[in-house]
Amino acid sequence: MSKKVLKTKLCDMLGIEYPILSAGMGPSLIGEETGAPVDLVVAVSEAGGCGVLGAAGYSLSELRRNIREIKARTDKPFGVDLLLPKNLFGTPAGEKSSDKDIPAEDTPRKIPAGVLLGGLPKAHQEWVKKVMEELELPAVDISIPGTSTVTMPREAVNICLEEKVPLFCSGLGSPGFMVEEAHRVGTKVLAITGNVKNGKRMAKENIDILVAQGHEGGGHTGRIGTMALVPQVIDAVAPIPVLAAGGIGDGRGLAAALAMGCVGAWVGTRFLATDEGGANEVNKKRILESTDEDTRVSVAYTGKTARANHSRFHDLWDESGLKPIPFPGQVLISSVLLAASLKAEKHEHMGGFAGQIAGLIDEIKPARQVLDEMVEEAVDILTNKLPENVTAE
Secondary structure (H helix, E strand, O other), X not given: OOOOOOOOHHHHHHOOOOOEEEOOOOOOOOOOOOOOOHHHHHHHHHOOOEEEEEOOOOOHHHXXXXXXXXXXXXXXXXXXXXXXXXXXXXXXXXXXXXXXXXXXXXXXXXXXXXXXXXXXXXXXXXXXXXXXXXXXXXXXXXXXXXXXXXXXXXXXXXXXXXXXXXXXXXXXXXXXXXXXXHHHOOOEEEEEEOOHHHHHHHHOOOOOEEEEEOOOOOEEOOOOOHXXXXXXXXXXXXXXXXXXXXXXXXXXXXXXXXXXXXXXXXXXXXXHOEOOOOOOXXXXXXXXXXXXXXXXXXXXXXXXOEEEEOOHHHXXXXXXXXXXXXXXXXXXXXXXXXXXXXXXXXXXXXXXXXXXXXXXXXXXXXXXXXXXXXXXXXHHHHHHHHHHHOOOO
16 A cells, blocks of 8 residues: 655644644643653654644653653654643743752652642632542542642743754643744744634744644633634634644544645544553543543633543532632642542543543554554545545536
8 A cells, every 4th residue: 555645834844744743632740641651752753743742740850851752762853742821820931930950850759638738728628628538539649740841831941942842832821932942943833722812812923833722622622613713713823824623533634624724633632542642541441432422621620621521520520619729729639539539449530631522432543553544534535535525616
């Protein structure tokens, strides 16, 4: 079988063979789950796409170490995805969090859940305690890195620039403050938007690529569906190239994105459910068992709207009547309860990030196979099936 050709402007921009990027799904702040570990990044890049390291929640030393491991295992382009909260603990994302020297190695510390939650509002602490008692959940210690790419975004960005990563991705927040520096070292910059307003704002910051992510997508997501969002964003930010995200899990979704005028696709859940995808086995199984209606958007996990597999955890949070703690404080609550549920094997209370496309996924495959099948199906649609099914003059 001859090798398929599927090329867009994105391929020339990034030096890749196929216009497919794995979404930068990162580990939780407690390191319980890694959505896009090094293995997945390398597999996608080696297969001709662009693997993206989800680095939110890594320590700074882990970030640098993983970047260097990727470089050692592939000479193909790859990306790094960080979260850039607009204002964290009073420090804007573009400013250093501390003048202290960053340790070469910042070994994680095991912290008892009660101590970890000690600084949160009393009502939230009491609710967690109540849930733990009622569900008979075991006490857990949470592993917290000495530094974090989430709480020290400027320092994390600096590491990416020092390592000259080919593509920097901002999974949350605006990367405008670092675009000029990135371009000086040859790094392209990608941002993600869930609406036209933010897309226009990011376009003014001289970014290279914009992802328009629809409501269907897993993880942090907006309110507008992909089919409605993508063409509006393309029109609003032209000539900046746009990728589609949300609800894309096979070649049909990729072909549709290209037909709408996108230069490629940003794919999350389908790569999460691969041999190399870093979701724990409980959540991979949950993706396989999902229907199109088995995910839910909630603030329970991070304090921001995020789509995940529906579980009893969503119901418990809704019943609490509490307001979420601003990001990343809410992550501490969800991390403690999910870690305790995992330890107790109460899987009905667990559900990792996943998009509505989970209903289409019924098999865990190698990432290379997923990418190859996606390309082959898209090429077949664009060259054979579409001309057969449609008459246009």
